[in-house]
Amino acid sequence: MDEPGRHYEANARKLEAVTESQWTDALKKCREHLRIKLKHRTTFGAHTERRLGEDAFDYYTHYAYNAIISGTWEWKAGRTLAQQMILIIDSALSTEVEKTRTGKEPDMLNGNFDDYFYDDEPLPDEFEFTKQVLIDKQVSVLEEAIKGDQELEVYWECIKAKMKRAEIAEFMEVTVKKQDKLREKLIDKVRHSPYFEM
Numbered sequence: 001m002d003e004p005g006r007h008y009e010a011n012a013r014k015l016e017a018v019t020e021s022q023w024t025d026a027l028k029k030c031r032e033h034l035r036i037k038l039k040h041r042t043t044f045g046a047h048t049e050r051r052l053g054e055d056a057f058d059y060y061t062h063y064a065y066n067a068i069i070s071g072t073w074e075w076k077a078g079r080t081l082a083q084q085m086i087l088i089i090d091s092a093l094s095t096e097v098e099k100t101r102t103g104k105e106p107d108m109l110n111g112n113f114d115d116y117f118y119d120d121e122p123l124p125d126e127f128e129f130t131k132q133v134l135i136d137k138q139v140s141v142l143e144e145a146i147k148g149d150q151e152l153e154v155y156w157e158c159i160k161a162k163m164k165r166a167e168i169a170e171f172m173e174v175t176v177k178k179q180d181k182l183r184e185k186l187i188d189k190v191r192h193s194p195y196f197e198m
Contacts, residue, residue, distance in 0.1 A: 008071025015068070018081060026082040030061050033086050036167070037093060046100040047093070064088040078150035086171060087154075090161030145189045152189070155182045 034057050041047050047056040054062075064085040067073035075084045146152040151172075158168045169176060 005067075005070050005072035007074040011068055011071045011075045014075050022081060026080070026085055027061060027065070029082040030064060030085050030089060031057055033171075034060055034089065037090075046096040051100075052096070060089045060092055063092050076150075076153070079154060083154070083171060087157050087161060090163065094161065142190055145192075146186065149185075149189075151182060152186055155179075155186065 038047055038056055042049070042056045049055050052059040067088050068075055068081070068085060073084070073088050075081070079087075143156070146156060154172060155168070158171060163171065165176065165179060168174075168179060172179075174182075
């Protein structure tokens with residue numbers, strides 16, 4: 001294992017209570033989640049074996065497993081092991097798609113440091129840059145507004161992971177009606193934030 005992450009000790013305390021059957025169940029749920037998410041998406045693109053270096057199912061499952069064990073990701077209170085691992089997987093999936101889409105995956109292994117640091121790539125369009133800054137600010141304000149509300153935090157993570165309603169319902173183990181209530185609660189938190197002034 002590499003250098004332990006900052007959540008190593010907190011995660012380790014929780015992992016002490018995890019049984020072998022709970023690990024098996026969590027890994028099974030992760031693979032089932034990946035089966036749904038990666039349907040017909042491993043032949044070409046971001047999730048190919050050639051690009052990732054191993055089978056996509058193994059790659060993302062190992063990534064989530066290692067992230068919990070090493071403490072690079074926090075296993076947050078109120079989430080089952082499977083729920084936390086699936087959120088990590090969804091984040092990793094999005095990251096790999098983004099890398100493929102933007103081409104921002106520096107080939108540092110070939111020693112092309114100069115090519116990387118002195119790239120003539122133009123600066124982002126000013127409007128696009130400003131828009132992204134505003135979006136980032138809004139997201140940070142929203143996350144601050146829901147901080148401490150575990151259900152809303154999990155719901156927001158699901159939205160960010162672009163999960164569909166049915167996936168959120170299964171992941172959070174809630175009804176569609178409960179999802180609607182969470183959505184209303186989230187909007188209400190945003191409405192009452194002075195930053196948004198809705």
